[in-house]
Amino acid sequence: MQEHSDLMRGLGRTIAFVPTMGFLHEGHLSLIRKGRELGDNLIVSIFVNPAQFSPGEDFESYPRNLDRDFELAQKEGADVIFIPDGKELYPRNFQTYIELEKLPNHLCGISRPTFLKGVATVVTKLFNLVKPHIAVFGEKDYQQLIVIRRMVRDLNFEINIVGVPTLREPDGLAMSSRNSYLTPEQRINALCIYKSLKKAQELLEGGVNDAASIINAASGLIKSNEGTNIDYISICDPETLADMETINRPALMALAVKMGETRLIDNMILNPE
Numbered sequence: 001m002q003e004h005s006d007l008m009r010g011l012g013r014t015i016a017f018v019p020t021m022g023f024l025h026e027g028h029l030s031l032i033r034k035g036r037e038l039g040d041n042l043i044v045s046i047f048v049n050p051a052q053f054s055p056g057e058d059f060e061s062y063p064r065n066l067d068r069d070f071e072l073a074q075k076e077g078a079d080v081i082f083i084p085d086g087k088e089l090y091p092r093n094f095q096t097y098i099e100l101e102k103l104p105n106h107l108c109g110i111s112r113p114t115f116l117k118g119v120a121t122v123v124t125k126l127f128n129l130v131k132p133h134i135a136v137f138g139e140k141d142y143q144q145l146i147v148i149r150r151m152v153r154d155l156n157f158e159i160n161i162v163g164v165p166t167l168r169e170p171d172g173l174a175m176s177s178r179n180s181y182l183t184p185e186q187r188i189n190a191l192c193i194y195k196s197l198k199k200a201q202e203l204l205e206g207g208v209n210d211a212a213s214i215i216n217a218a219s220g221l222i223k224s225n226e227g228t229n230i231d232y233i234s235i236c237d238p239e240t241l242a243d244m245e246t247i248n249r250p251a252l253m254a255l256a257v258k259m260g261e262t263r264l265i266d267n268m269i270l271n272p273e
């Protein structure tokens with residue numbers, strides 16, 4: 001991988017990189033298309049990273065379909081599909097991790113304490129292997145995106161991080177590989193996640209700018225759907241992720257909801273303007 005990238009860099013090519021955990025859906029394909037648009041050489045990685053799953057999470061059962069992923073990534077114009085081996089990325093006695101001090105103390109970082117450390121570590125390793133000029137990430141996992149932006153600034157990576165808006169199913173559910181876990185009934189009820197974000201936006205447009213009231217309304221809407229279990233609903237500063245009481249400037253509304261065993265996330269920027 002490194003030899004390929006050195007060669008491309010030597011030829012003056014711009015390397016665009018899209019890291020994924022595979023089981024590609026339209027959301028991933030929009031990232032790959034963005035990468036294709038921005039780089040001369042497009043590298044897509046597929047690796048289900050064990051370091052970002054805690055014991056008891058879905059590492060083993062995470063959906064995988066390498067053949068299909070390969071075909072899809074190739075069709076979207078990937079020049080290289082990089083599928084590293086777990087034992088090569090994490091050899092015996094591996095012991096170096098990247099951890100951020102503050103951003104993980106919010107949102108998903110609270111209920112998934114190893115998630116962001118695992119992401120920051122694998123993304124650093126992939127950056128060192130792929131040597132991209134540009135790397136593309138989805139805005140659906142907003143916290144992951146800003147953790148990576150922060151890490152790139154803090155550690156002086158010469159990589160331009162590009163965020164791509166969340167792609168949604170026609171009814172509004174954010175696309176996710178984990179949607180494949182949902183039963184037909186859960187799939188219908190999961191729509192309450194997007195509806196709660198829309199409701200928040202409507203309340204704000206109607207003059208309600210107090211975060212607690214909006215969170216209350218969103219929570220009520222979600223709880224009225226059977227089989228839902230709210231992990232968190234937060235209205236916070238889009239850069240620091242610190243809670244906001246009043247929405248008097250753009251705020252991030254982010255939430256995680258369990259539908260049975262399946263944990264789904266979504267977010268939206270609420271803008272009082």
Ligand code: PAF
Binds near residue numbers: 019020141144
């Ligand atoms: O968003 C993902 O798919 C993963 O967290 C990533 C960035 C590929 C790291 O494993």
